[in-house]
Amino acid sequence: xxxxxxxxxxxxxxxxxxxxxxxxxxxxxxxxxxxxxxxxxxxxxxxxxxxxxxxxxxxxxxxxxxxxxxxxxxxxxxxxxxxxxxxxxxxxxxxxxxxxxxxxxxxxxxxxxxxxxxxxxxxxxxxxxxxxxxxxxxxxxxxxxxxxxxxxxxxxxxxxxxxxxxxxxxxxxxxxxxxxxxxxxxxxxxxxxxxxxxxxxxxxxxxxxxxxxxxxxxxxxxxxxxxxxxxxxxxxxxxxxxxxxxxxxxxxxxxxxxxxxxxxxxxxxxxxxxxxxxxxxxxxxxxxxxxxxxxxxxxxxxxxxxxxxxxxxxxxxxxxxxxxxxxxxxxxxxxxxxxxxxxxxxxxxxxxxxxxxxxxxxxxxxxxxxxxxxxxxxxxxxxxxxxxxxxxxxxxxxxxxxxxxxxxxxxxxxxxxxxxxxxxxxxxxxxxxxxxxxxxxxxxxxxxxxxxxxxxxxxxxxxxxxxxxxxx
Numbered sequence: 001x002x003x004x005x006x007x008x009x010x011x012x013x014x015x016x017x018x019x020x021x022x023x024x025x026x027x028x029x030x031x032x033x034x035x036x037x038x039x040x041x042x043x044x045x046x047x048x049x050x051x052x053x054x055x056x057x058x059x060x061x062x063x064x065x066x067x068x069x070x071x072x073x074x075x076x077x078x079x080x081x082x083x084x085x086x087x088x089x090x091x092x093x094x095x096x097x098x099x100x101x102x103x104x105x106x107x108x109x110x111x112x113x114x115x116x117x118x119x120x121x122x123x124x125x126x127x128x129x130x131x132x133x134x135x136x137x138x139x140x141x142x143x144x145x146x147x148x149x150x151x152x153x154x155x156x157x158x159x160x161x162x163x164x165x166x167x168x169x170x171x172x173x174x175x176x177x178x179x180x181x182x183x184x185x186x187x188x189x190x191x192x193x194x195x196x197x198x199x200x201x202x203x204x205x206x207x208x209x210x211x212x213x214x215x216x217x218x219x220x221x222x223x224x225x226x227x228x229x230x231x232x233x234x235x236x237x238x239x240x241x242x243x244x245x246x247x248x249x250x251x252x253x254x255x256x257x258x259x260x261x262x263x264x265x266x267x268x269x270x271x272x273x274x275x276x277x278x279x280x281x282x283x284x285x286x287x288x289x290x291x292x293x294x295x296x297x298x299x300x301x302x303x304x305x306x307x308x309x310x311x312x313x314x315x316x317x318x319x320x321x322x323x324x325x326x327x328x329x330x331x332x333x334x335x336x337x338x339x340x341x342x343x344x345x346x347x348x349x350x351x352x353x354x355x356x357x358x359x360x361x362x363x364x365x366x367x368x369x370x371x372x373x374x375x376x377x378x379x380x381x382x383x384x385x386x387x388x389x390x391x392x393x394x395x396x397x398x399x400x401x402x403x404x405x406x407x408x409x410x411x412x413x414x415x416x417x418x419x420x421x422x423x424x425x426x427x428x429x430x431x432x433x434x435x436x437x438x439x440x441x442x443x444x445x446x447x448x449x450x451x452x453x454x455x456x457x458x459x460x461x462x463x464x465x466x467x468x469x470x471x472x
Contacts, residue, residue, distance in 0.1 A: 001097050001149045002027060005066050005079050008041070011096045012089050014081060024065055024079075029090070029149045031142060036062035043068045043090050045142060052086075087141050088172070094145030095176045103132070103155040104306055107177045109162045109170070109207050110185030110220075111200060112348035113295060115139075117185055118161045119323045120286065121299045124316030128308045129156030136323060137342075139163035141172050148176065157306065162207060165374065166194040170203055174210030181305060182207045183218045183298055187226040188347030193376030205229035208237065218301055220294060221247045240301045242294030249301035250275045251293040257284045268329045269318075272296045276304050276313070285317040288327070289355030325464060327352065332471045334446045340456040341463040344372045346382045349456060350389060356454035357393045364396040364446045366437070368430070368466060370457020371402035380407045387411020396445065397437050399424060402461045427469040434470060 005024045009015060027039035033055035036042050042059035044052035044067065056067050056076055066079045068089055073080050083089040098105065106125075108118045115137045122133040132155045134147030139161040147160060162173040174182075187201040195203050201223065208217040208230060217237040219230040222245060230237055240249035257269040270288045274281055274296060285296050296317065303313045322328060325342035338359065340352045349372060357365055367390060375382050383404035388411040390398060397420040400408060405423045412421065420440060424430045442451065453470070455463045 001029070001151065001153065003093065003097065005081075007096070008066070008093055009081055011092055012081060012083055014083070026065060029093070029146055030059070030064070031146070033059035033062060033064075036060075036064040038063040038065065040064045041066050041068060041093075043086050044070065045086060046070070056080075090145045090149075091141060091172055091176045094148040095178075097149055097151070097153070098176060098178060101151070101153055101155070101158065103151075103158045104181070105158045105160065105177060105179045105212070106181045106183065106302055106306075107160050107162050107174070107179035107207055108183045108185065109164070109204050110183075111188040111204070111345060112186055112351060113291070114161050114163070114185055115323060115342075116326050117183070117295050117298055118159050120295065120317070120320045121302055122157075122159045123320040124299055124303050124313060125157045125159065125306065125308070127312045127316050128303070128306065131155060131157040131159060133159040134161055137161065137163060139173075140165075141169070144173055145176055164195070164203055167197070167203070170206040171210075174207050178210050178212045178215075179207070180212050180215045181218055181302055182211055182215065183302060184208070184220065184226060184230065185298055186220050186294065186347065187223050187229075189345060189375065189378060189382060193374045199225065199229075201225040201229045205233055208233040208235045211235055216305065218249075218298065218305070220298070221245045222294070238301075240294075240297040242290070242292075242297050247297075249297050249304070251283075251297040251300070253290045253293050254282065256288065268322075268327075274300055276300045276310065279310065281310065281314070283314050283317045286320050286322050287355075289351070289358055291351035291355055327355065330471055334443070334450045335470075336450060336452045337467060337471055338452065338454045339464065339467045340454065341370075341461075341467060342459065344370065344456050344458045345375070346372060346386065349386060352454060352456050353389065353393060356452055357395075360452040363449050364442055364451035365393070366397045366399070366442065366451065366453045367393075367395045368399040368401075368453060368455045368463065369408075370400070370461030370463050371404045373403075373458040373460060379404060383407035384411040384414075387413075387417075388415040391415030391417035395419065396442055396451070397440075398422070399430065399433055401425065401430075401463060401466070402457060424466075427465045430466045431469050 026041045036059040042064040068081045125131045132151040187204045221239040221241045222243045239247040241247040251272045251274045254271040328339040384407045387408040422433045457463045
């Protein structure tokens with residue numbers, strides 16, 4: 001970004017002229033004083049553990065050119081922009097920079113897979129021009145505006161993810177982004193603790209209300225509640241499908257990518273039949289399973305709407321890579337470890353279980369799972385339902401970490417699962433359990449053709465530590 005201090009002050013409704021600051025240009029925004037550099041605006045963000053206001057002086061010593069604060073800061077020798085709410089003010093500044101960009105802005109939201117979609121889409125669109133995106137899942141009222149303000153301003157495309165967990169979140173994010181294309185990937189049970197009253201679909205579809213003039217919504221047709229709420233916004237929408245529904249853009253899973261497919265590094269890639277622009281063709285993409293069809297259709301739809309030709313779409317999908325901790329696969333002896341540990345909700349959990357079971361294809365399949373959080377009053381019911389779903393996949397063993405073990409166990413029992421079940425608290429216990437499972441015979445069963453272990457749970461379970469222990 002390049003915004004003068006006085007331009008920032010005017011944007012925030014403050015006096016238009018600050019002493020010695022008229023021509024000072026802000027070139028970055030930081031919320032961590034250790035990241036401050038000359039030209040930076042340090043934003044004081046209050047938190048539950050630390051308050052950014054306590055670190056303003058440190059940021060100035062690091063070279064910060066100005067400070068955004070919720071009150072006066074005596075002794076600070078750079079301009080201090082005082083506002084009632086520093087987080088909302090950060091969004092206002094991002095909105096100012098968004099007004100100045102000539103980039104086509106794409107906003108992505110959904111319950112499951114939105115970070116993966118954003119990352120793969122950015123890789124595809126980069127074939128058509130310079131592309132910016134928010135890093136990984138920095139998608140809230142702090143991370144997303146910082147990503148916007150971190151752009152150079154000469155990009156052709158911005159791909160920004162909008163993540164919500166509370167009522168009103170989408171209004172904060174949508175009003176900053178004002179996207180040219182708003183993608184609502186899906187809507188399912190997730191963050192229901194904060195989004196329960198009007199329903200997840202209503203809150204996700206809210207993004208469509210903030211389309212830029214001439215903008216278009218792109219909504220998955222596979223979720224009836226989402227389709228209803230999207231249409232209720234009375235905005236310009238087209239639909240895509242990953243399950244064979246009649247839609248303008250659609251894709252279906254056609255199995256593993258053929259051996260030796262061009263730029264495919266491993267059999268982690270799948271083959272998808274895609275319908276775009278009235279044409280039907282096959283693409284290789286970095287997904288293995290039916291869930292990937294939704295992502296493939298959405299990526300192709302956005303790229304087509306932004307002017308990329310079919311050859312670029314095909315090539316972009318084939319060379320794309322999955323982000324970290326999203327169905328990443330590594331071989332450890334005879335076992336294929338699938339690391340999908342970044343987060344979990346009922347929609348994403350079910351999809352990854354199905355994909356991992358399909359990946360096992362009759363070989364031993366072990367599910368190493370953790371609790372799904374932020375489900376509020378639905379938590380016990382959803383974990384029991386998970387147990388029932390697990391039983392239907394007939395895994396060779398199940399290892400659980402975190403809360404709601406009793407609810408999952410109840411679902412397993414009711415559905416007739418009689419295989420090994422073990423609850424662990426850390427990597428040490430997990431490795432002891434793993435050894436017990438080997439003694440039980442899993443290693444022998446996997447020796448000839450290998451087996452598959454899926455690791456998935458909400459962030460706080462830190463299941464990546466179990467992946468590291470088993471793969472070391």
